[in-house]
Amino acid sequence: MSGSTFGKIFRITTWGESHGPGIGVVIDGCPAGLSLCEEDIQRFLDRRKPGQSKYTTRRNEADSVEILSGVFEGKTTGTPLSLLVRNQDQRPRDYGNIASLFRPGHADYPFTEKYGFRDYRGGGRSSGRETIGRVAAGAVASLILKELGITVRAYTKAIGPYEVSDGDIHYDQISENSFYMPNNAVAEKAGEYVSSLMADRDSCGGIIECTADGLPVGLGEPVFDKLDALLAQAVVSIGAVKGVEIGDGFAASRSSGSKNNDPFFSENGVISKKSNHAGGTLGGLSDGSRLILRAAVKPTSSIAKTQQTVNISGENAEITVLGRHDPVIVPRAVVVVESMTAVTLADLLLQNMTSSMEHVKKIYT
């Protein structure tokens, strides 16, 4: 079944394997007249590129994007955008070990059971490289949002147990450390933690937070396509994400109604909320406040420590996953979470356009 498409109007369809000829995405439903060039997309892709710090794999890939369709004289034409990134680092090597063993924490076993066999080269379709298509699409979605004054921003909230508390967030520090954390001091401690794990052939996870400002009120479609529900799908569909929460999230479950409800108030004719425990959604629709979500990322599954497992013949075995692996994928996943959020918002902005006869008449009369 076709699970490679996301979105209803702004629809993205990703394809590609880690060690095949390339990776890409087709975006159908992008409105015509949006200024777009390859650099706009490359800027996003560069944020997820490997080899940018000592905490990421040194796999050497330029990940250059080519626009194959949908743009004419610098503007989108309304027809599908096809974006291609060629895989460069396809050096032939011995996958024999990986080919015959199911790596713990990986999709090897269920893929083999589902399809009868699997592309064992570097994880195939389950590789982190799959996110290239998401990020390329996110770049395009972000341009639409930008034209409407909407800003999406993701960063690392926590690396393992090292978390930036809400009061200590400094946006200007995000790009100043290897972890994209809004606090250099916490990032430094996180760095020491990750280094010690690397020495121990181990790995860790973390939490990514993403916000969106400038959203109109009313985005999201009741009942199943609520803003928060689609964001939940979008974010949990990223490999290694094991949980998502909106606003206070799980903490809200321990609060009381009188504390958790955000009171409305009006000032100079503008309706706002005095607090934002809700994280920007009410009844699944955007409420005009900042959208806030957090994604829990599990520790990297590929570790060099010896683990117990089973081979494809069903016999017990041991495995040591060698090769180039990030000790923590959180920093590189930041732009993926931001991209999936942007794609979801762009789609819901387009969906919302048809919500009332007033809108319909604005376009047609």
Next chain:
Amino acid sequence: MSGSTFGKIFRITTWGESHGPGIGVVIDGCPAGLSLCEEDIQRFLDRRKPGQSKYTTRRNEADSVEILSGVFEGKTTGTPLSLLVRNQDQRPRDYGNIASLFRPGHADYPFTEKYGFRDYRGGGRSSGRETIGRVAAGAVASLILKELGITVRAYTKAIGPYEVSDGDIHYDQISENSFYMPNNAVAEKAGEYVSSLMADRDSCGGIIECTADGLPVGLGEPVFDKLDALLAQAVVSIGAVKGVEIGDGFAASRSSGSKNNDPFFSENGVISKKSNHAGGTLGGLSDGSRLILRAAVKPTSSIAKTQQTVNISGENAEITVLGRHDPVIVPRAVVVVESMTAVTLADLLLQNMTSSMEHVKKIYT
């Protein structure tokens, strides 16, 4: 835009408002030949009925379901099932107050902004009664699962800060207390807590846990329609849910790879995992272990305490939400989470049937 449909093959479309003539669901794509009668569905609906304990609203509704189509001589025909529940408790009353004020924590404000006006009677489409369609569909999905030996079970993990720890779960006690908690002792404390909140005109939330046993390996569709991604959408789409996690979820973000990876082992030709931090999914596909998810439910928004808000003219005002409201909706939402899980699983089971030529040939040759 059409956000009232969920699923790709087993597709449910819900409709209905709290105080309109009725609530219902159309299920298209249910396989033919499934035994189904109204009692099968009623049993599920009765679990979400109000008025069952002192902790739920005393609204008096029978919520009797009628099957309008799709069943012939006790079996589904393969054509759409239309299920209808008439609203009975539509007593005319004064909504004037609610009609002109935006209730904090409710969808009143964004609905009004999105559509230009709203059905203010009892929350309209955002009412908890909207879940009747979900639960009716969940009853049908559960019958499919049952025929394949799959069991879905949801219960209350926590009421406010009162949580049943993983080691203290007693399934046989779930039906023995008003909160559907698998631990009567914790439930008793939770009861005292809720009673004190009621006295204080306040409310609370909690956590619902849901498990599924007996799943075949490989359910879920890469990339965007992963099992956990669709469950995330399904569960977060339920009103008042602010977060979802699979397996260790947010705790996994603080663990290490060597601890979080579940080692495989083989015994008598059966492949299993020694632990289940993953909660039953690997790479977004079911891995043969127990599926585990948790949903964070916020405190009931409707509280009798006076709150600050804004009226539809944009002026500051105060509101006291009177009427029949649950001090905590968690107990009644348990069957909703279970239903959405069952619907998601039924759909992915059908989707997975077309995953390989081996399956195709099993059907056609």
Next chain:
Amino acid sequence: MSGSTFGKIFRITTWGESHGPGIGVVIDGCPAGLSLCEEDIQRFLDRRKPGQSKYTTRRNEADSVEILSGVFEGKTTGTPLSLLVRNQDQRPRDYGNIASLFRPGHADYPFTEKYGFRDYRGGGRSSGRETIGRVAAGAVASLILKELGITVRAYTKAIGPYEVSDGDIHYDQISENSFYMPNNAVAEKAGEYVSSLMADRDSCGGIIECTADGLPVGLGEPVFDKLDALLAQAVVSIGAVKGVEIGDGFAASRSSGSKNNDPFFSENGVISKKSNHAGGTLGGLSDGSRLILRAAVKPTSSIAKTQQTVNISGENAEITVLGRHDPVIVPRAVVVVESMTAVTLADLLLQNMTSSMEHVKKIYT
């Protein structure tokens, strides 16, 4: 698989069998703020009601519609519209004969093969009564079109070999004869023809033409969701329709480019075409001219003449289809073709709203 839904934004999901409790449709994605009452829908349903002339079945059904959701104080709310028509004429009778025989020209045989059994009462889901949901949805779609100045009109072009030629069309005569033909003289001859067939226990078919005026230029989505492609699906999905053509259709295949191309011209700043062989679409998009399509309807399959067939045990047998059947379904199908055209247009009007950044900015800035 779920084949009971049509449309992407204005989405209709029909349900119901001929002899079950009722028939209905859920419309999701109807914009908020449209004035709608039951009479608006009833007017359309009355046009397909049986028993209106000596050429239609005398089955006595009021076919009264009830709006179950989605309307508040006379206006659509943006939430799903659920429309219900109860089946009244469910008198118990002996279906034994029909139950065990496959009627020629009917879906009995493939339904039984597909699903393992079938609801044999009156054709079940394949009954002409299935179109009630389509017509109810068409009534709503037509109200949207009306607000934008778009008029859809269907009529009978031919009954058997009796065809109204293009030059002889008189719209004012459509409602003056039993066949909804725009020419009373041809209708009279058609009446004699049908009477003779009835005497002979036989039946006939015909051609329905449908036009739409006032369409904006550019409706339809390249590549697969072209205006004409979706109309083709919409119309051929109506039972008994065996062909569809746009503009000159099959005749165009025998023409030449220089004759078939419609020259553009400009007058007072308005671009028009000098002819309309294309029937209002160019490249699958509306071109501002009148939309013209024709549907070929096969002769009624249910005839009282004895026919050869096979029973459900696979033995050769004879069948005489008794009961209440229209000798020609064309007149009652006219409103169905009009409805499906209206639904398709309404959906494409909404889809087209998101086609350009210019539109996006019109809504959001």
Next chain:
Amino acid sequence: MSGSTFGKIFRITTWGESHGPGIGVVIDGCPAGLSLCEEDIQRFLDRRKPGQSKYTTRRNEADSVEILSGVFEGKTTGTPLSLLVRNQDQRPRDYGNIASLFRPGHADYPFTEKYGFRDYRGGGRSSGRETIGRVAAGAVASLILKELGITVRAYTKAIGPYEVSDGDIHYDQISENSFYMPNNAVAEKAGEYVSSLMADRDSCGGIIECTADGLPVGLGEPVFDKLDALLAQAVVSIGAVKGVEIGDGFAASRSSGSKNNDPFFSENGVISKKSNHAGGTLGGLSDGSRLILRAAVKPTSSIAKTQQTVNISGENAEITVLGRHDPVIVPRAVVVVESMTAVTLADLLLQNMTSSMEHVKKIYT
């Protein structure tokens, strides 16, 4: 809106413009384990290649396909297939004339109105080259059908007024003439006709017939996704197709029930029909007989004859469409009709797998 995707399980998404970097398709939902190599696809693409006879454009394109993803060790993996054909003949030339004029019979005018501007190079997305993605997908679909013993075959039924009558069809002659007609004698007359039109700078159309043998009974999904309804969409979505009919089609509208109904009979336990006026569908489901459809193709719009038109400033003007154009596109469209039929059938075969609990249990127990 996203109109570039077709199918629900076997989903194809095409992209690409005539004079951009390339053309392609992503196929999501192809079952794993299907043998597939580039030659399988190339064989289909070669059938639509230009320059193969004096009646087609001499544009020189190799149209070589590259498989970018979804195949591992010669078999599909169950993940999306991405197929790419680079455009080679992108020689820079003067489009000035075409850029500022709306070509009669082309999509220039509605595209410009819809999107605000258009890619005027060679028709952009409306070019016949768009069908490359369809044919590449059709090649893959045909391999699935072949494994199930299903054969799809298309050919030219008529070129302008020169039609092969049903009794004169010789399948072995299809590949013996430039028109893919199953009758060399008619093809010869058609050749003379086309030559005379070419001399006159004119063009013509024709009719393509497509059959499918070996279909299981019951393909197609009631109500809107009937086999014939989806085929109608699939075929009319091909540029230049103005009509479609199934079986006797429009002729059935002039027949009587007693003649048009196909009697069933049983022989050696096999149920068949004595005639096939229905063209292989009953109630929109395949009935086990040969599937027969016909598509009406309009004359090529690009003719060198001078025509009246309007320029993009809305002024009256004359146009002479120069360049490389087929005087009749029917021969090259034959494989496109066959491909769209194959894609539709493959999708419905997969959809039908989930139709009954009997099927479900065959896979899971």
